[in-house]
Every structure is written in C-alpha cells, then in structure tokens.
Amino acid sequence: MHLSTEDLLDLIHGDTQVEDLDEQLNHMDRCRECADAYAVLVTLQAHREDALEALREAEADPTPNTIPFPTQAPRANRGWASKHLRLAATIAVAALLAVIIWTSPILQRGELVPASDLQAELVDLTTDQFVDTIGRPSSDAVRRAGEEQLLEGARQALLADQPEHVLELLSTVPPAQSDADYFRFYMGVAHYLAGQPEDAVTVLESLGDGSDSAILRQACWYRANALLRLGRTDESLQILDELAAPRLGLGAENFLFVFGSEAEALASEVRELLASTDAPR
Amino acid sequence: MQGSGPGERQVARNSRAEYKLSRAELVAAAVEQNREIWVRLGMRITGNRHDAEDAVQEAVSRVLAGVGDLPDVESAGRYLTRSVNHCAIDRVRARSRLTSFAEPGEPGPRLGSVAADQEERLVLREEETAEAAQVGEMLRRLKELPEAQREAVELLVLREPPLKLREASDLTGAPISTLHSRLQSALGNLREMLSENVH
Numbered sequence: 001m002h003l004s005t006e007d008l009l010d011l012i013h014g015d016t017q018v019e020d021l022d023e024q025l026n027h028m029d030r031c032r033e034c035a036d037a038y039a040v041l042v043t044l045q046a047h048r049e050d051a052l053e054a055l056r057e058a059e060a061d062p063t064p065n066t067i068p069f070p071t072q073a074p075r076a077n078r079g080w081a082s083k084h085l086r087l088a089a090t091i092a093v094a095a096l097l098a099v100i101i102w103t104s105p106i107l108q109r110g111e112l113v114p115a116s117d118l119q120a121e122l123v124d125l126t127t128d129q130f131v132d133t134i135g136r137p138s139s140d141a142v143r144r145a146g147e148e149q150l151l152e153g154a155r156q157a158l159l160a161d162q163p164e165h166v167l168e169l170l171s172t173v174p175p176a177q178s179d180a181d182y183f184r185f186y187m188g189v190a191h192y193l194a195g196q197p198e199d200a201v202t203v204l205e206s207l208g209d210g211s212d213s214a215i216l217r218q219a220c221w222y223r224a225n226a227l228l229r230l231g232r233t234d235e236s237l238q239i240l241d242e243l244a245a246p247r248l249g250l251g252a253e254n255f256l257f258v259f260g261s262e263a264e265a266l267a268s269e270v271r272e273l274l275a276s277t278d279a280p281r
Numbered sequence: 282m283q284g285s286g287p288g289e290r291q292v293a294r295n296s297r298a299e300y301k302l303s304r305a306e307l308v309a310a311a312v313e314q315n316r317e318i319w320v321r322l323g324m325r326i327t328g329n330r331h332d333a334e335d336a337v338q339e340a341v342s343r344v345l346a347g348v349g350d351l352p353d354v355e356s357a358g359r360y361l362t363r364s365v366n367h368c369a370i371d372r373v374r375a376r377s378r379l380t381s382f383a384e385p386g387e388p389g390p391r392l393g394s395v396a397a398d399q400e401e402r403l404v405l406r407e408e409e410t411a412e413a414a415q416v417g418e419m420l421r422r423l424k425e426l427p428e429a430q431r432e433a434v435e436l437l438v439l440r441e442p443p444l445k446l447r448e449a450s451d452l453t454g455a456p457i458s459t460l461h462s463r464l465q466s467a468l469g470n471l472r473e474m475l476s477e478n479v480h
Contacts, residue, residue, distance in 0.1 A: 057424060
C-alpha cells in the first residue's frame with residue numbers, strides 16, 4: 001500500500017507523528033514510487049521561492065501544455081510501426097481537420113485544440129507529393145487519425161481542467177469502434193468534473209471488464225466518487241473496496257493514477273461519516 | 282527595577298533555570314527516543330548521513346533555545362520532528378545555493394562536511410551540479426503543468442502556511458478528491474522527470 005497524499009503532505013510539512021515516521025520511512029525504503037514523489041516534494045520545498053516564481057511566470061505567460069500523455073496503451077495497441085503508415089496518418093489528420101474546420105461552428109470560433117507540430121510540418125506537403133510518396137490514405141486511416149486527434153484534444157482539455165470543453169469536443173464525433181473505451185472514459189470523467197455525476201455514472205458504467213486495464217481502475221475511481229455525490233454510498237463503497245484491494249500493474253504510467261490507499265482512505269472516511277451521522281445508505 | 286530586590290531577582294533567576302532545565306530534559310528524552318528516526322528522516326531529505334546528523338543537531342539547538350511551553354516528551358518529539366524537517370530542507374537549499382555560487386570546475390563547499398580529499402570533493406561537486414540541473418528541469422516542468430495542477434501545488438505544498446486539503450477545497454470550490462487527483466497528477470508529471478534522469 002502506498003503513502004497517501006495526506007501522508008506525503010504531512011511528511012513534507014513536518015506534521016507526521018513520530019510514531020508513524022518509522023513506518024513511512026521504511027515504506028519509502030522499499031517503494032520507489034513514493035520515494036520519488038517525496039523527493040519531488042522535498043525539491044519543491046527546498047526551492048520554494050524559485051518554484052513560486054516559476055508559477056508566477058507561468059500565470060503571467062501561459063504556454064501550451066507540453067506534458068506527454070503517460071498512458072501509451074492506445075498507441076501501442078495500434079501497431080502503426082510502419083513509417084509509411086505513420087506518414088499516412090499524419091496526412092489523414094490534416095485532411096480530417098480540414099473537413100472538421102470547414103463544417104464545425106465550434107472550430108470556426110477557434111476554440112479547439114491548437115495545431116500540433118505534426119500538422120505544422122504538413123503545411124508545405126501538397127497532395128501530389130503525398131500521392132507520389134505513399135499513395136492515398138485509406139478511409140480507415142483517416143478515421144483512426146481523426147480519433148487520435150480527438151482523444152489528444154480531450155486529454156489536453158482534461159489536463160487543463162476544462163471538462164465542459166471535453167464534452168463539447170467529443171460530442172462533435174460519435175465514438176468509433178476501436179477507441180470507444182477511451183471516448184467513454186474521457187466523457188465520463190468530464191461529466192464528473194463538470195458536476196454531472198449522474199451522467200458520469202451512466203457513461204463510466206458502460207466500461208466493462210473487457211476494457212483497457214489502463215483506464216478501468218481510474219474509471220472505477222471516478223464512478224465511485226460520482227456515486228458518492230449521488231448518495232449511493234453502498235455501491236460506491238463496494239467499488240472503493242475493490243480498488244483498495246492489492247493489485248499489480250497500476251503505476252505512474254497511468255493518467256490520473258489512483259493509489260489503492262486513496263480508495264481505502266476514502267472508503268473509511270465515508271464509513272466514519274455514515275457511522276457518525278447514522279445517515280441512511 | 283523598583284521593588285525588585287536581590288531576593289526577588291534570585292527567585293526569578295532560579296525559575297528561569299528550572300524552566301530551562303525542564304525544557305532541556307524533555308528535549309533530551311525525546312532525542313534519546315527518536316534520534317535515529319530523525320537521522321533517517323534527514324537522510325531521506327538531504328541524501329547523506331552527515332548532513333542529516335547536522336540537521337538533527339541544529340534542530341535540537343533551535344528547540345533548546347526556543348521559548349514557549351513544552352508540556353511533555355511527546356510534544357517535544359512533535360516539535361523536534363518539524364524542526365528536523367525544516368533544518369534538513371534548509372540544508373538542501375543552502376547546498377544548492379553554494380553550488381550555484383561556486384566557480385566552475387571548483388569543488389563547492391559543503392555545510393558541515395568538508396570532504397576528506399580533492400577526489401571525493403570533485404565527486405560531490407559533480408553530484409551537486411547534477412542536482413542543480415535537475416532542479417532547473419523540474420522548475421521548467423512545473424511551469425508547463427496545467428493551471429489546475431499548478432494551483433494545487435501552490436496551495437498544498439508551497440503556500441506558507443500550506444493549506445490542508447479541506448481548506449484548499451473550500452477556497453477553490455473543487456472537491457477534495459479532485460484536488461487529490463490534481464496533486465497526484467502534478468507529482469506524477471514532475472516525478473517522471475526524476476525517473477527519466479535517474480534511469
């Protein structure tokens with residue numbers, strides 16, 4: 001079990017009880033993930049003034065988010081190893097974007113994802129050059145490239161805490177077959193963050209056991225939180241208990257990764273609240 | 282002072298002596314119980330035992346010189362835990378400042394630990410230079426975090442005094458679970474950079 005966010009914050013602020021300190025230090029001796037998280041906090045604290053200055057600069061001069069998407073699962077599953085196929089995909093992205101920009105009022109207002117470097121590289125590539133080089137992309141390639149672009153746009157909007165934009169973005173194109181899980185996941189999280197727990201539950205529930213494991217646990221976390229907001233505590237606690245159970249394979253490579261201990265902490269908080277208020281479940 | 286005769290001054294001196302002795306005894310008891318844990322905490326923060334032991338020593342001195350009531354050994358332990366934490370972080374901060382001001386190619390001075398020979402100092406210097414580069418990279422990544430994550434870092438980690446999760450939730454209007462996620466994502470992004478540099 002990992003150290004919780006509260007544990008790490010207490011540690012870095014010197015608020016940890018002495019009797020807990022030994023156990024937490026022992027944990028970090030064994031757990032690289034928590035030790036690294038703590039090292040980040042130590043660095044931030046040790047360079048507090050510089051960090052605050054960096055935050056002020058970021059606020060004054062906002063730059064596009066360039067953080068890579070840690071979850072690589074969708075790309076890895078696609079098998080686009082071929083260089084030609086990659087080029088075809090990038091061309092297809094540009095083609096699809098052109099169609100969307102032509103038809104979408106949202107994009108015409110300039111509210112969508114900024115152009116990527118990839119698209120910028122394509123500006124000078126004419127259709128003739130493209131055909132000479134690799135031939136025309138298949139309709140399937142166009143579709144998949146479009147999906148990828150939309151998913152990336154949704155991810156960026158979620159990272160920027162713009163859930164309403166995610167909903168707007170994903171509603172412009174119906175979920176496609178190959179990435180339906182990711183569409184639903186982003187849509188569900190966006191509903192939750194936008195204060196629409198009922199919709200979040202409905203969408204996230206549709207992610208079944210066959211879904212990508214990289215998103216399934218995160219989907220469960222958000223579904224449990226949405227259920228809590230709806231007052232459906234029994235269902236929420238059941239999910240949180242499952243998340244709290246030890247399980248391999250969950251790591252920092254996931255997007256909004258959730259520690260089992262977070263689920264356990266939330267479940268126990270809910271139970272304590274229920275016990276103290278004797279509220280009906 | 283009028284009305285304060287030699288006898289009264291003697292009483293006042295005795296009271297202060299008793300108070301200091303009592304504080305010193307409480308601190309000594311807490312140190313005896315927890316010294317090794319604090320040294321481990323200091324090592325986790327500073328990365329080496331020498332600085333960690335210096336941090337504990339400095340923390341004890343600060344607490345001994347402090348004012349205010351220390352009712353029992355547990356209170357002294359809590360006070361010292363916080364003080365060790367601050368002293369150790371201060372050492373990391375001071376170390377990086379010294380590295381910044383050291384001449385290129387010259388081994389940077391280290392607080393409380395003069396290396397035994399030139400070769401060892403050069404190794405330390407290399408480590409500190411790498412540490413400084415890592416800090417620069419982390420600050421760059423910090424600026425690139427999404428606004429919501431930056432806000433979580435500022436409120437929960439950097440603000441003085443830092444906010445508790447519930448306080449930050451009240452201030453921002455975001456649910457506690459959302460703040461959890463934002464801080465975790467921020468740490469995850471910054472931590473990735475640490476891992477990339479280490480591997």
